[in-house]
Amino acid sequence: MGAAGRSGVLVAGLLWVALTAAVTDEPPVHTLAEVLFCQPAMPSLGLALAFDADQLFWFDFPGSRWTPRLPDLPPWPPALEPPSQLLRDATLCQDLRRILTTVATGKLPESKGVPVANVFPVQPLVLGEANTLVCMVENIFPPAVEISWQLDGVPVTQGVTHTHYTPTADLAFVRFSYLPVTPATDDIYTCIITREGDNTSVVAYWVPQNSVPSEVLETALCGAAMALGILLALLGIAMILAARRSAHG
The missing domain is CATH 1.20.5 (Single alpha-helices involved in coiled-coils or other helix-helix interfaces)
Known part of the structure; x- marks a missing residue:
C-alpha cells in the first residue's frame, strides 16, 4: 500500500498468513501478519508481528532486536530472522520510498485514513479508586499520529504510555494509549489524536458515571x-x- 503527496510516500511490506484448524469453506479464523513500513513522518521505520488484531512483537531498530509486547512472551528466535537481514530490508524500503516519492509526487492523491477513537476503563468503574483509561485509536493510515490526554481541559502527561502501531486486516493500523486515573464525579477526560501536517484533530471524551x-x-x-x-x-x-x-x- 502506498500514498503520495506533500509528505511523500508510505511504503509497507506485508506478509499475511491465514491459519485454520481444519480445511473448510469458511473464512480464515486467524491471521498472522508481519508488516514493515517506512515513511517520511515519524516513526520513519516500523516492523510489527501481529496475531489477529493483537501485537506479539515489534522490532526495535535502534537496538536491533525484537521486543515482546507482553513481558510473559518468550523471546523471538534470533536465527529465524536475523537483525542484519531486517536492517537490509529496512534500507531497501527507504530507498524504494524515495524513488516512489520522486515519481508519484503531484501525480497521485495522498491516501489518509480518518482515525476513530474510543475511550474506556480497564477495570469496572468505582469512583475514588485507581483505574486505567485506554484510548484505542483505529483506522490509522499512515501510522503517524500523536495521542495526548486532558483532564477538565488541562493537559495530562504523567504516567501516560503508548503502544507501537499494530497492523490490521484492512491495511490500516491501530494504536493504544494508557492513562492512570482515579476518577471522581464531574471529571471529563479527553483523548486527542493529531496527525502531522493536519489542522484537524479527533477527540474522544470519557465521563465517569456514578456506578x-x-x-x-x-x-x-x-x-x-x-x-x-x-x-x-x-x-x-x-x-x-x-x-x-x-x-x-
Whole structure:
C-alpha cells in the first residue's frame, strides 16, 4: 500500500498468513501478519508481528532486536530472522520510498485514513479508586499520529504510555494509549489524536458515571420488588372489600 503527496510516500511490506484448524469453506479464523513500513513522518521505520488484531512483537531498530509486547512472551528466535537481514530490508524500503516519492509526487492523491477513537476503563468503574483509561485509536493510515490526554481541559502527561502501531486486516493500523486515573464525579477526560501536517484533530471524551455496587443494586431491587408486592396485596384486599360491600348493598 502506498500514498503520495506533500509528505511523500508510505511504503509497507506485508506478509499475511491465514491459519485454520481444519480445511473448510469458511473464512480464515486467524491471521498472522508481519508488516514493515517506512515513511517520511515519524516513526520513519516500523516492523510489527501481529496475531489477529493483537501485537506479539515489534522490532526495535535502534537496538536491533525484537521486543515482546507482553513481558510473559518468550523471546523471538534470533536465527529465524536475523537483525542484519531486517536492517537490509529496512534500507531497501527507504530507498524504494524515495524513488516512489520522486515519481508519484503531484501525480497521485495522498491516501489518509480518518482515525476513530474510543475511550474506556480497564477495570469496572468505582469512583475514588485507581483505574486505567485506554484510548484505542483505529483506522490509522499512515501510522503517524500523536495521542495526548486532558483532564477538565488541562493537559495530562504523567504516567501516560503508548503502544507501537499494530497492523490490521484492512491495511490500516491501530494504536493504544494508557492513562492512570482515579476518577471522581464531574471529571471529563479527553483523548486527542493529531496527525502531522493536519489542522484537524479527533477527540474522544470519557465521563465517569456514578456506578452502584452490585450488592447495593441487588438490595434496592429486592426492596422495590417487596414494596410492589405489598402494594399489590393491599390493592387486592381493597378490591375484595369493595366487592363485598357492593354485594351487601
